[in-house]
Amino acid sequence: MTDTPARLLNLLSLLQTPREWPGSELADRLSVSPRTIRRDIDRLRDLGYPVEATKGAIGGYRLVAGTAMPPLLLDDEEAVAIAVGLRAGAGHAIEGVDEASVRALAKLEQVLPARLRHRVSTLQNATLPLTRGDGATVAPSTLTALAGAVTGRERLRFAYRAGDGAETKRLVEPYRLVSTGWRWYLVAYDLGREDWRTFRVDRVSDPLPTGARFTPRELPEGDEAAYLVRSMTRAQGEEVELDVTFEAPAETVAGRLPAHLAPVATGAGTCRLRARSGDSMDWLAVRLTLLDVPFKVQSPETLRTHLHHLKSRLTEALT
Incomplete structure (x- = not known):
């Protein structure tokens, strides 16, 4: 294999399997010499991948935990499994699955090939989850769209259904996605009403990032945590x-x-x-x-x- 970038990616994929690889076996797998493998290992180390070498008659290499999380290479089955798991957790606001999970799902779905995205959707559509509470669920595509707009500081349009059933169109500056362990909420500045609002995400539909960037405003109370708690309390309706x-x-x-x-x-x-x-x-x-x-x-x-x-x-x- 003469294409160095492709060879490095293949080598990294092999090393991310939880086992130790003899240098000779890696050389055979990639059709190169043991000397080339040693040079490629040094390249990976220079890129921040902590590759550990063991001494001995044969010697071997394995990827170990470092000080930072390196990019992972996933095969098709692994990517589908992770996407399905993140979708299930994010869609039903399972306790302990927070905004970080939604960001991970947004990143993964952004790069999933069309064939894998179709497999993920097919599997989820064929699965019947048992939900709790009022049965309110969230489409993962809605969550990932909101998460992308929050992360990118991008103004967002969507349709919103209020508790009394009234339908409205909103243009907002999305600030934060919050999970209470039961429901997802979007805290945003509503440009049409010129005030902060908290939206139940299960009542949001057709989210559309506008492409227009914005500079985040300061929350009115100053204390972010206190505002989020109060805004979610108001959004939950009668208590x-x-x-x-x-x-x-x-x-x-x-x-x-x-x-x-x-x-x-x-x-x-x-x-x-x-x-x-x-x-x-x-x-x-x-x-x-x-x-x-x-x-x-x-x-x-x-x-x-x-x-x-x-x-x-x-x-x-x-x-």
């Missing part, structure tokens, strides 16, 4: 005060609930959840039941009613 006690340690309950529902320890092996929530009562009733720990709802009464209805439905299903 209720939750008051639930659990006969289980706080860390156990917290590990099974979304981040915005955090109980506080009240004793050895007990805790209490007091929080405002815009989650649906049906979802809260099912989620609390699935915690598999004893609990008692102090308020609201509507949640107690939903739990009674859930109990009745389960009892009927078992008779």
Whole structure:
């Protein structure tokens, strides 16, 4: 193989397999001499790839962890698997999958060949996910479009459906994508209304980057974290005060609930959840039941009613 860039890419692809490669085997694979392999290894090191060499009668090379993340080469199956996983997580705002995952998905889908993009879409369309809450899901293509506009500081047009069903067209300067562990939100400056707004991403459709760049404005409150919390609270609509006690340690309950529902320890092996929530009562009733720990709802009464209805439905299903 006389094409040095192509040979380096092939060599890097081999080294990213988790094993040690004897120099002679690499030379055979790439149809070059062991001396050429040694020179190519030095080139990769100069590019920042930490290639470790072992001494011995045969000797070998392997790629090890360095101080920075080097670019990865993925084969078709690996690229499809990663894209499907990121799409599934991003589309349903699974807790722990945040903006970084969406940025990774945007980068990957930007360079996926058409044949692989089609395979990813086909696989996802043939899969039926079990969702929670009000069933609101987000098209990964919408998320990646928003993430690209946020990263590129590019003005964005989209259609938006409000909570009352009203449809509007928006032109915004997208500032940040935020996941609450249940829903995605876009914090943006709305140019038509000349004010900051928070949009539920599952209500966004037809996002179109305009190509016009902008300089980010300062958030009105100054405290970014506080503004994001307040803006998402307003976007969630009508909320209720939750008051639930659990006969289980706080860390156990917290590990099974979304981040915005955090109980506080009240004793050895007990805790209490007091929080405002815009989650649906049906979802809260099912989620609390699935915690598999004893609990008692102090308020609201509507949640107690939903739990009674859930109990009745389960009892009927078992008779």
